[in-house]
Amino acid sequence: MNFINSFQSEWLKKKRSLASWLVVAGAAFTPSIILMSRIKNAGKLSALYASNDFWLKLWNQTWESMAVFLLPFGIILAAGLIAQIEYKNNTWKQLHTTPQGFATIFFAKFLVLLIMLVEVFVLFNVGMYLSAVIPSMLFANLPYPTAPIPYAYFLKANINFFLDCLPILALQYLLSLQFKNFLVPIGTGFAIWFLGVGMLSWNYSYLLPYLHGTIDFLISSGQFGNRKIPPLNLQLLAVIYFVLFTVASYILYVTKKEKG
Amino acid sequence: MHCIETINLTHNFSASEAALKCVNLQVRESTIYGFLGPNGAGKTTTLKLILGLLKKQHGEIFVFGKPFEKHRVETLRHIGSMIESPSIYGQLTAFENLRILQKVYRCPKQRIQEVLELVGLAQTNRKKASQFSLGMKQRLSIAMTLLHNPSLLILDEPTNGLDPNGILEIRELLQSLNQQHGITILISSHLLPEIEKLVTHVGIINRGNLLFQGTLPELISKRQQNSFMIFETNDAARASHIIGEFGLIPRIEAGNIATPILEKEVVAAINQKLVQHDIEVYQISRVESDLEKIFFDVISE
Numbered sequence: 001m002n003f004i005n006s007f008q009s010e011w012l013k014k015k016r017s018l019a020s021w022l023v024v025a026g027a028a029f030t031p032s033i034i035l036m037s038r039i040k041n042a043g044k045l046s047a048l049y050a051s052n053d054f055w056l057k058l059w060n061q062t063w064e065s066m067a068v069f070l071l072p073f074g075i076i077l078a079a080g081l082i083a084q085i086e087y088k089n090n091t092w093k094q095l096h097t098t099p100q101g102f103a104t105i106f107f108a109k110f111l112v113l114l115i116m117l118v119e120v121f122v123l124f125n126v127g128m129y130l131s132a133v134i135p136s137m138l139f140a141n142l143p144y145p146t147a148p149i150p151y152a153y154f155l156k157a158n159i160n161f162f163l164d165c166l167p168i169l170a171l172q173y174l175l176s177l178q179f180k181n182f183l184v185p186i187g188t189g190f191a192i193w194f195l196g197v198g199m200l201s202w203n204y205s206y207l208l209p210y211l212h213g214t215i216d217f218l219i220s221s222g223q224f225g226n227r228k229i230p231p232l233n234l235q236l237l238a239v240i241y242f243v244l245f246t247v248a249s250y251i252l253y254v255t256k257k258e259k260g
Numbered sequence: 261m262h263c264i265e266t267i268n269l270t271h272n273f274s275a276s277e278a279a280l281k282c283v284n285l286q287v288r289e290s291t292i293y294g295f296l297g298p299n300g301a302g303k304t305t306t307l308k309l310i311l312g313l314l315k316k317q318h319g320e321i322f323v324f325g326k327p328f329e330k331h332r333v334e335t336l337r338h339i340g341s342m343i344e345s346p347s348i349y350g351q352l353t354a355f356e357n358l359r360i361l362q363k364v365y366r367c368p369k370q371r372i373q374e375v376l377e378l379v380g381l382a383q384t385n386r387k388k389a390s391q392f393s394l395g396m397k398q399r400l401s402i403a404m405t406l407l408h409n410p411s412l413l414i415l416d417e418p419t420n421g422l423d424p425n426g427i428l429e430i431r432e433l434l435q436s437l438n439q440q441h442g443i444t445i446l447i448s449s450h451l452l453p454e455i456e457k458l459v460t461h462v463g464i465i466n467r468g469n470l471l472f473q474g475t476l477p478e479l480i481s482k483r484q485q486n487s488f489m490i491f492e493t494n495d496a497a498r499a500s501h502i503i504g505e506f507g508l509i510p511r512i513e514a515g516n517i518a519t520p521i522l523e524k525e526v527v528a529a530i531n532q533k534l535v536q537h538d539i540e541v542y543q544i545s546r547v548e549s550d551l552e553k554i555f556f557d558v559i560s561e
Contacts, residue, residue, distance in 0.1 A: 009363040016351040016388075085349065094347035094404070097311045098364045099337040260313040260343065 006100050006108035014112065019081035026074040027120045030062050031127030035134055042139040049136070054145040059154065060221045062128045067161055067217035069193070072168055072210055074120065076189035079172035080182055082113055087180050093260025102254050110173055110246070117165060121158055157220060163235040163242075164216050167209035170245035177253050206230035209241045261325060263289045263412055263444040264310060269319035271305055271468075279305045281468045282319070287446050287461070292438050294459035295448040296555060302468040303448040304344060307416050310446075311341055323412070337365070340405030341414040346397040347404075350390030354381050354400050357389055358407055365408035375403040378433070394421040402430065406437070413437070413445045419454060431458050452555045464558050471558050482554050489527070491517040491534075492543040499539050503530055521546065 014020045038045060048054060086092045095105060136144045168189070175185035189210075196211040205211055212234050218224040230237075264287040271280040280302045287293040297303050308314040310321055312332055321328040323335045348357050358372040376382040379399040384392070389400060398418060405413055413434075419427045435458060437443045449455045462479050464472040472479065493499040496512050503510045503517060506526065510517045522530075527544060534541050 005363045005366055009360045012356065012360050012363065013349055013352075015356065089347065089349050090345055091347040091349060093308075093311075093313055093343050096313055097336055097339065097341045097343075098361065099333045100364060101333055257315045258308075258313065260308070 002100070003104055003108060006104045007111055010108045010112045011115075013085050014082065014116075017081065017085055019078050019085070019116070022074060022078050022081065023116050023119050024123065026070060026078075027123035028127050029070060030065050031124065031131040034058075034062060034128075035131040038131065038135045038142075039138065042135055042142060045135065046141050049142045049145050052147050054132070054147040055149050056153075058128060058132050059157070062124075062131070063157075063161070063217055064221070066124065067164075067213040071120075071161070071165055071213055072193050073190075075117065075165055075168045076172050076186055076193070078116055079113060079169060079176045080185045080189075082109065082116075083173075083176035083185075084182050087182075096259040103250070106177075106250055106253050113169055113173060117162065117169060121162060125154070125158065160216055160220075160235055161213055163238045164212035165238075167212070167238050167241035167245055170242045170249060171209065174245055174249035174252065177249065178256075201227060203228045206232065206234060206237070209238065209245075212238050261289050262322070263287050263291075263324060264446060265320075265322040266306070266310070267320040267322075269306065269309060269316075269321065271309060271314065271317050278468050280309075283465070283468070283470045284473075285310075285463060285470065286473065287444060289444055290438070290442045291461050292434065292445045292447065292459045293461045293463060294452075294455040295446060295463050295465065296450070296452055296455070297448075297465035298450050301450075301465045303450075303465060304416055305468075306465070307341075307343060307414055307446070307448060311336075311339070311343070311414060313343065337408070338411045339414060340408065340410035340412070341416075342401045342405050342418055343414075343416045345420075346394075346401040348389045348397060348400055350388060352389060353386055354384045354389060354392075354403070357400060358404060361404055361407050367408045371407055371409075375406050378406065379403040380429075395423065395426045398422055398426070398430075402433070409441075411443060413443055413447075415445065415447045417449055418447065419449070427454065431455075434458060464555060466558075479554065482558075486554060486557060487521050487546065487548040488518045489520070489522055490543070490545050490547055491519070491530070491541065492545075493517070493534060494540040494542070498537065499534055502533055502537055502539070505533075506530060518547075 048057065051057070086095060132145065135142045172185055172189050175188055179185055192208070193210045196205065196208040197214070199205050199208065200211065200214065206215055215224070215230065216234055219229065264285060266283055266285040269280055269283040269285070270278065272278050283302070283306060285295075285306065295303055295306070305314065309316055310323065310328065312328060316329065323331075324338065326335065328335055349360070352360075354376060355372060358375065362369060362372055373382065376384075379402055381396060381399055381403060384396070389397065392400065398421060402415075402418060405415070419430055422430065434445055434447070438445055447455060447459070456476070459476060461475050462472065463470055491499060491503065491510075493516075496515055496517055500510045500512055500517050503519060506529070508519050508522075510519045512518075531541055531544060
């Protein structure tokens with residue numbers, strides 16, 4: 001009960017904050033662009049809408065930018081913004097003098113971030129679906145796709161991408177809690193991502209936690225080329241990183257000498 | 261019983277500089293304790309240690325008779341605090357700010373409206389806290405400290421930035437909370453005149469040392485000890501010798517003679533004797549130390 005109340009309290013804090021807008025904007029970005037493109041090129045899409053692999057093509061088209069950079073960037077920004085709600089308003093001291101254990105505060109805030117990530121996935125999938133069906137409603141030459149939606153594949157791929165994101169979330173949360181200056185976690189996050197992309201052709205690039213989504217997408221879409229397939233299960237590796245980063249983040253948070 | 265007690269509380273921010281040196285603070289239940297000291301004296305450090313915002317290095321902290329560290333969550337349930345500047349979420353309204361705390365403290369939702377009315381912010385409606393004046397932000401912060409009906413209030417310079425009318429309102433509010441609800445209040449300030457009309461007890465800290473701790477009457481009696489009389493004459497040396505014949509030990513300060521406070525009859529007799537010895541007496545006056553002077557005397561001791 002204590003934890004639920006703490007979570008509700010944390011959830012309220014993000015109302016009207018940049019972090020809450022980021023969820024909507026991040027999830028809607030790619031589907032909106034695809035939708036606009038389809039509306040603009042509606043006359044040339046009849047074959048696509050009649051094809052048997054319509055949904056898989058749409059999936060690859062929408063997830064390409066999402067898996068490679070939008071999700072990592074969004075998580076880097078969201079984690080920073082959630083911590084900044086406290087820094088900017090000078091409220092850490094208020095929060096730490098409420099009758100809550102440090103573990104409760106830490107995990108309630110972390111759960112807000114996790115739920116926001118779930119929100120992004122849900123909104124993104126809805127957006128992806130709408131980007132396919134809205135042109136059908138608007139243009140007579142684009143009937144509703146006859147190809148069946150591969151629900152099981154989508155669900156599994158969603159879960160995989162979600163797990164791939166967890167190490168980024170945990171490490172960015174750690175950085176955001178430790179540094180008052182917003183630029184430190186954001187800059188570090190972007191630096192790690194750019195470093196990773198530069199090292200994508202390296203045989204051990206799968207060890208970099210910020211690249212799991214990218215590698216996952218490239219393998220599943222058949223674009224991994226001649227690179228060596230990771231010998232480990234990426235999602236398992238992501239969960240291990242996630243646990244390690246979360247434990248480290250919690251220890252650093254609890255042992256911080258000044259809490260406000 | 262002491263509501264707050266610290267024993268040999270010592271804190272260093274760096275190896276070379278002690279922010280607090282063996283501070284033994286004792287705040288009795290149902291009192292208003294004014295914690296005074298100039299900026300950088302150690303007031304906020306002490307309050308942050310009491311609230312667990314700083315990791316304790318040396319000494320003991322007891323709140324409601326229990327060691328704070330072991331009973332942190334249970335103890336904080338009964339404390340309302342405001343440290344330094346107001347801590348409020350600017351993108352939210354006053355109501356929403358209080359709703360966040362109401363969830364944590366699990367107090368009735370109608371309590372939000374009650375405290376908003378108490379501090380005069382009930383009509384702010386949808387206005388975001390970031391658009392509030394500093395005075396309104398301070399009042400919202402005080403509302404936040406009162407939401408859960410605490411039995412102890414810890415307020416660090418709560419009247420900072422308030423106009424005289426605002427200061428008066430806060431003073432009256434705190435007095436009524438103490439008198440009607442028995443709430444213990446620990447309030448820090450660097451200005452004695454600001455809180456001397458409010459507090460029952462005083463602690464004076466400077467450079468990490470607690471220099472005075474006692475009731476307000478005890479501090480006032482220090483004022484009487486520090487009061488003296490001045491005799492302004494044309495010959496301070498001879499006049500001092502004559503005054504010494506009355507069994508007093510006068511001292512010469514800036515060409516005048518200073519003595520302890522004297523009875524009217526003694527003053528008249530001294531004056532008569534000085535005139536008899538052809539000493540011209542220009543002025544006899546009584547100099548009383550005000551509390552502010554005592555405060556500066558204490559911190560410069």
